[in-house]
Amino acid sequence: MNVIAVIILLAILLSFILDLVADILNLGMLRNDLPEGFEDVYDAARYRQSQEYLRVNTRFGWMTGVFDLTVTLIFWFGGGFPLVDGWMRSLGYGPVITGLFYMGFLLLFKSLLGLPFGIYSTFGIEERFGFNKTTWQTFVTDILKGVLLSILLGAPLLAAVLAFFEYAGGNAWWYCWIAVTLFTLALQFIAPTWIMPLFNKFIPLEEGDLKRAIMDYARSVQFPLTHLFVMDGSKRSGKSNAFFTGFGRNKRIALFDTLIEQHTVPELVAVLAHEIGHYKKRHIIQRMVISIVHTGVVFYLLSFFISYQGLFDAFYMSQPSVYAGLIFFGMLFSPIDFFLGLVLQMLSRKNEYEADRFAVETTGDARPLAEALKKLAANNLSNLVPHPFYAFLHYSHPPLRERIGAMQAFHRKIAGQ
Numbered sequence: 001m002n003v004i005a006v007i008i009l010l011a012i013l014l015s016f017i018l019d020l021v022a023d024i025l026n027l028g029m030l031r032n033d034l035p036e037g038f039e040d041v042y043d044a045a046r047y048r049q050s051q052e053y054l055r056v057n058t059r060f061g062w063m064t065g066v067f068d069l070t071v072t073l074i075f076w077f078g079g080g081f082p083l084v085d086g087w088m089r090s091l092g093y094g095p096v097i098t099g100l101f102y103m104g105f106l107l108l109f110k111s112l113l114g115l116p117f118g119i120y121s122t123f124g125i126e127e128r129f130g131f132n133k134t135t136w137q138t139f140v141t142d143i144l145k146g147v148l149l150s151i152l153l154g155a156p157l158l159a160a161v162l163a164f165f166e167y168a169g170g171n172a173w174w175y176c177w178i179a180v181t182l183f184t185l186a187l188q189f190i191a192p193t194w195i196m197p198l199f200n201k202f203i204p205l206e207e208g209d210l211k212r213a214i215m216d217y218a219r220s221v222q223f224p225l226t227h228l229f230v231m232d233g234s235k236r237s238g239k240s241n242a243f244f245t246g247f248g249r250n251k252r253i254a255l256f257d258t259l260i261e262q263h264t265v266p267e268l269v270a271v272l273a274h275e276i277g278h279y280k281k282r283h284i285i286q287r288m289v290i291s292i293v294h295t296g297v298v299f300y301l302l303s304f305f306i307s308y309q310g311l312f313d314a315f316y317m318s319q320p321s322v323y324a325g326l327i328f329f330g331m332l333f334s335p336i337d338f339f340l341g342l343v344l345q346m347l348s349r350k351n352e353y354e355a356d357r358f359a360v361e362t363t364g365d366a367r368p369l370a371e372a373l374k375k376l377a378a379n380n381l382s383n384l385v386p387h388p389f390y391a392f393l394h395y396s397h398p399p400l401r402e403r404i405g406a407m408q409a410f411h412r413k414i415a416g417q
């Protein structure tokens with residue numbers, strides 16, 4: 001084993017242990033009594049159920065984690081990477097096509113191994129807790145559509161990246177940077193109108209009290225809301241949500257049908273105010289800029305490693321190639337991405353507080369958003385008492401009780417002025 005192999009192996013094992021420790025701490029936080037202030041949305045039985053949901057999902061996470069780790073190590077140290085490489089090279093195509101086959105094969109292999117876990121999660125766990133609404137037909141067509149989209153959209157982009165590193169020499173990294181950035185921007189632009197409708201129905205919110213209230217609010221904060229949709233989230237799950245997609249003139253807000261069923265008009269306006277808050281506080285642009293810079297840095301570093309023999313030795317590959325270098329570099333880079341991910345999550349949690357404050361300020365009240373978030377938590381069986389370390393590792397949103405506390409404090413502050 002060379003030093004690169006040791007670094008990658010340690011990173012894999014460390015991240016596994018870190019997750020395990022966080023999970024154990026997290027489960028250790030569970031108490032029988034309902035936290036104060038949630039009496040109106042949970043009864044004792046519902047609260048117990050939310051804890052059971054956490055326990056079941058944590059154990060399931062351990063099962064998949066151990067399985068993934070075992071498969072990765074067997075595949076790696078059993079010489080899986082050069083074995084598959086031999087098969088793909090024997091087909092006799094050029095480096096780009098061989099690379100597409102190689103990566104496609106590994107992806108397919110990984111997806112097939114993960115399939116039983118996906119089935120158990122949807123039809124076992126989610127079903128047991130009353131969330132699952134996915135039919136087998138939807139489950140299968142979702143997979144087929146996903147595969148088709150990866151081939152139609154992912155394969156050409158991957159081919160471009162492989163070709164640049166194969167033929168463009170020292171310019172490859174910034175050619176790739178530009179190509180991936182343009183591709184991502186285009187994808188975000190077409191996703192709401194071309195891709196998401198492949199999976200869900202989006203119908204404009206019908207005229208009525210709700211639409212009127214939302215439009216009045218949007219006007220009061222000068223937000224040009226022309227695309228307001230209801231999404232049939234109930235097609236797959238009883239869980240509910242709302243989200244913002246697209247940008248420029250193509251931006252739109254989608255509310256899950258399940259959300260509309262469970263909330264009052266002021267609560268829904270507050271949820272929408274939070275989403276608009278993300279836009280107004282420029283969180284969406286900020287994310288995009290960070291991701292573009294990140295892409296550039298990754299490709300720049302990749303350009304140094306892609307022909308470094310040590311990287312290939314670590315995986316027993318005697319013949320270096322651009323496509324294998326791409327995969328191995330991804331594994332070598334994952335610890336850096338892990339720390340970057342932590343920073344991004346911290347930023348995301350800060351942004352959530354900001355969007356909450358925007359909603360409280362512009363609706364003049366903290367109660368509707370707090371009620372909406374509590375109902376959402378109860379409906380989705382969210383964990384109300386995450387361990388701080390677990391939240392630090394995994395949460396893109398602040399823990400609910402802290403969020404509500406911050407909102408109420410902010411409301412008292414602006415009301416007192």
Ligand SMILES: [Zn+2]
Nearest residue numbers: 274278352355
């Ligand atoms: Zn948010």
